[in-house]
Amino acid sequence: MVRLLLLTFILGGCAGRAIHATSDGSERDSRAADGWTGQDSPSQDQAGALAGMTWVMIKAGTFHMGSPDDEPCRLPNETLHPVTLTRSYEIGATEVTQGAFFEAVGHDPSHFSDCGSTCPVDSVDWSTAVVFCNRLSERANLQKCYSCVSDGAKYSFPYDCGVRSEFDGTKGKTIYDCPGYRLPTEAEWERAYRSGSSSAFFSGAITSCFLDNGATAIGWYSHNASEKTHQVASKAPSAWGLYDMAGNLWEWVNDWYQPDLGSAAAHDPLGPPTAQGKVLRGGSWIGSPGSMRGASRNQSLRFKALSFIGFRCARTIP
Numbered sequence: 389m390v391r392l393l394l395l396t397f398i399l400g401g402c403a404g405r406a407i408h409a410t411s412d413g414s415e416r417d418s419r420a421a422d423g424w425t426g427q428d429s430p431s432q433d434q435a436g437a438l439a440g441m442t443w444v445m446i447k448a449g450t451f452h453m454g455s456p457d458d459e460p461c462r463l464p465n466e467t468l469h470p471v472t473l474t475r476s477y478e479i480g481a482t483e484v485t486q487g488a489f490f491e492a493v494g495h496d497p498s499h500f501s502d503c504g505s506t507c508p509v510d511s512v513d514w515s516t517a518v519v520f521c522n523r524l525s526e527r528a529n530l531q532k533c534y535s536c537v538s539d540g541a542k543y544s545f546p547y548d549c550g551v552r553s554e555f556d557g558t559k560g561k562t563i564y565d566c567p568g569y570r571l572p573t574e575a576e577w578e579r580a581y582r583s584g585s586s587s588a589f590f591s592g593a594i595t596s597c598f599l600d601n602g603a604t605a606i607g608w609y610s611h612n613a614s615e616k617t618h619q620v621a622s623k624a625p626s627a628w629g630l631y632d633m634a635g636n637l638w639e640w641v642n643d644w645y646q647p648d649l650g651s652a653a654a655h656d657p658l659g660p661p662t663a664q665g666k667v668l669r670g671g672s673w674i675g676s677p678g679s680m681r682g683a684s685r686n687q688s689l690r691f692k693a694l695s696f697i698g699f700r701c702a703r704t705i706p
Contacts, residue, residue: 438488438527443478444580444629445705451579452586454649454683459588461597461678465685470653471575475564479572479580480700482620482631483508483639484520492523499695500617507617508637508698514666514690515547517571517640517699522549524701525568533566546691551642557658563642564656564704571642572702574685575657577669581633581682583626588681589634590626596677603677607635613673617698634680637698638668638688645687665689672696 454468487505489512490496497511512520518534525532536549553559555566563570572580581590588594591606599611608618613635621631633639643659645667659667665687671679674696678684688697 438491438524441484441488442481443703444481445476445478446576446580446628447476448473449579451582453575453578453654455588455681459681459683460594461588461676461681462683463685465647465649466683467649467651469649469651471579471657472653472655473575473579474656476705477572477576477702478705479576479630479702481625481629483637483698483700484517485509485620489520492520492527497693503617504619506619508620508632510617510637510695510698511693512640512698513546513693514640514688515549516693518549519547520699521569521571521701528569530568530703531566533563533568533570557661562656562658566704567706569701569703571640571699573657574641574643574659574667574669575654576702577639577641578682580628580630581626581670583628583630585627585682588683590630590682591624594677594681598676598678600677603634603680607632607671607680608673609635609671609675609677609680610673611677615673617673633670633682635671635675636673637670638672638675638686638696639670640697640699641667641669643667645685668697 450470450472452468453471455462455466456468485506486496486498486501486509489509496509497516498509499511500507515536519536522532522534533552533555534549535552536547551563555561555563563573583590589602589606592602594600594602603609604612606624608623617636623632625631626633643666644663645665646660646663668686668688671684679686688694
């Protein structure tokens with residue numbers, strides 16, 4: 389009930405103000421059809437020295453997306469099904485920080501600006517998040533994945549962006565084909581979160597939907613966050629070296645929201661061509677342990693800039 393209320397709250401809106409562990413690949417995802425493929429060590433920022441951004445490379449592979457019927461706190465929009473990602477990709481080791489966002493875009497919209505430059509940028513709508521991704525592409529001399537109204541050397545705020553037509557699927561290419569920086573797809577986000585695990589949290593099982601010691605160890609949520617964000621990478625990382633995938637801020641992904649992911653096997657899923665809201669993943673400082681599970685799914689209207697929403701970027705590895 390709490391998570392359903394939160395989803396309704398996000399769609400209705402309440403305006404917000406405007407490292408790494410390595411592995412030898414010996415672990416396996418017990419649900420994966422072809423096993424866990426592991427990942428390489430993190431690389432430093434490939435888009436120029438941008439506030440110390442670090443990237444984790446995730447190899448192509450198959451995993452199970454969603455949750456089993458007996459997982460505590462689950463909702464009907466988490467149908468368990470196999471997903472194969474055919475392209476390796478890199479994803480930010482942390483949520484984009486206020487410092488990195490300011491350096492790339494020139495302003496900081498964060499409600500929790502007093503938290504500082506190493507805290508995640510919050511109060512960003514979906515278009516503002518992809519403007520940052522475009523800025524990274526520009527710095528790295530890569531083709532941008534998104535087009536915006538008044539696109540060019542400067543963007544007009546409020547931003548109004550969408551996937552570039554050459555990568556929206558209508559011409560045979562999708563967002564996975566874009567060479568630049570972008571938001572991860574929902575499937576990429578969940579594979580990265582799980583980091584080879586098959587449990588509710590990347591660190592293990594969930595014991596309570598409201599107060600959970602496992603949740604406290606890996607993220608900031610309603611029990612321990614004191615109603616605010618916190619410095620990134622200040623909680624335990626996943627086995628693949630990703631921080632704050634659970635808690636701190638909900639994270640935008642590229643996909644439009646669909647309530648039923650289905651049970652059929654999927655390859656490089658994209659979500660529907662359009663819908664009412666964009667997908668949010670990971671839970672936040674205002675959320676419950678149930679929302680911090682790897683399978684938890686939420687949504688918001690793409691123009692909502694709320695104090696409990698942030699993002700991280702990704703890029704397909706050529």
